[in-house]
Amino acid sequence: MGPILLTLVLHSAIPALLAHAPLRVLGIEGQPVFLKVNVPPDFLVRDALWRFLTPAEELVAISFKGTAQNVYQSRFYGRSRLHTNFSLEISPAALGDSGIFSALLVNTTGEIEKQIFHLEVYDVVSTPTIHVFGEESNPNRKSGSCEFFLACAASRGTNVTYSWAGPGGETLAGENHSALENGQVLRAKLDLSEKMASNYTCTVTNAVSAKSVSIEVQEQCQRQSGVKVTAYDYRDILLIVVPLACFLLSAAVILHAKCRSGKQISYVVAANEPFPA
Incomplete structure (x- = not known):
């Protein structure tokens, strides 16, 4: 045959x-x-x-x-x-x-x-970045509380998912935290009268990689409770964060393509272990 x-x-x-x-x-x-x-x-x-x-x-x-x-x-x-x-x-x-x-x-x-x-x-995910946005003035907000949005974005990675964790890696739950835009944006509210840590961690993952970054929001809350700061509502965040994420991803793809065309890549086994020929 x-x-x-x-x-x-x-x-x-x-x-x-x-x-x-x-x-x-x-x-x-x-x-x-x-x-x-x-x-x-x-x-x-x-x-x-x-x-x-x-x-x-x-x-x-x-x-x-x-x-x-x-x-x-x-x-x-x-x-x-x-x-x-x-x-x-x-x-x-x-x-x-x-x-x-x-x-x-x-x-x-x-x-x-x-x-x-x-x-x-x-494509492996890159280390994400977090942007903090103070919430638009809310007449129903209690005195001594701090409300804000955290927007997380990674410039590289295919089929990524976003997740958030509170101080010490604790799971965020309850009415003080809510995830938006498939987890990419976190809306949070803190009670400034309570002495508690105020750092948050965003983790970006796909099937082959994961990267995390943390941010401390205490300074943002102090500014919000004291002097007047520039505030954004939810629509402002979408107009800023989503185009920014798309721009960063496009730029990374173009740069990655140029680098691959100009030099030989060193290979490392990604899935199964190699076997002798």
């Missing part, structure tokens, strides 16, 4: 392959990622075929009678390597590599072993 015929035969098995639950693999942009097949005991692999199925189907690599062939002009050309244990390495991984991969193995008796992988490639 030649490589072309092998491709056609294994291609017909792909619809059934997609019915299986994929194995999730996480990767970091710019670093190598490994898709490691599990060869059953006593399954003597003769041929292997790797395909990228989504969003567009592409042939990545073939091993025919023990000889690897990585000559296919796919998006992975020059970045893919088929190891002797029939596992696939993508180096360096890119955000656009996220999708479904299939590995089809044929043994010496013609039996087929099918495995699928869901690769998710992420």
Whole structure:
């Protein structure tokens, strides 16, 4: 069975392959990622075929009678390597590599072993910054209280989530704290008559990284309770913070692209441990 015929035969098995639950693999942009097949005991692999199925189907690599062939002009050309244990390495991984991969193995008796992988490639998050905004004058606010907004933003990171913690890492709850804009903005109220810590921590996370930053709001509260300060309402915060976050993220992406085009990246294993070739 030649490589072309092998491709056609294994291609017909792909619809059934997609019915299986994929194995999730996480990767970091710019670093190598490994898709490691599990060869059953006593399954003597003769041929292997790797395909990228989504969003567009592409042939990545073939091993025919023990000889690897990585000559296919796919998006992975020059970045893919088929190891002797029939596992696939993508180096360096890119955000656009996220999708479904299939590995089809044929043994010496013609039996087929099918495995699928869901690769998710992420950009690591950067250390966020926090901006403090005093709340607009509120006639219903009790004397001796301090009300403000904290807006947290990270300039890098894909599929990020935001969370907040109070002094000592305590969970924020009750009517004095409420999260807005999917957790990116925290509205808080402190009782200045109580002697308590007033530092807050914003944590930005995604599937491969997490970064935190803390801020002390005691000075802001002292200013708010004493002299007149510039105040913002919730709409002002959205007009300032959201465009600022978008600008920082766009600038980081452009700078990152220029840096990658001008120098070779050093690779570190991101998902599975490497295995000998």
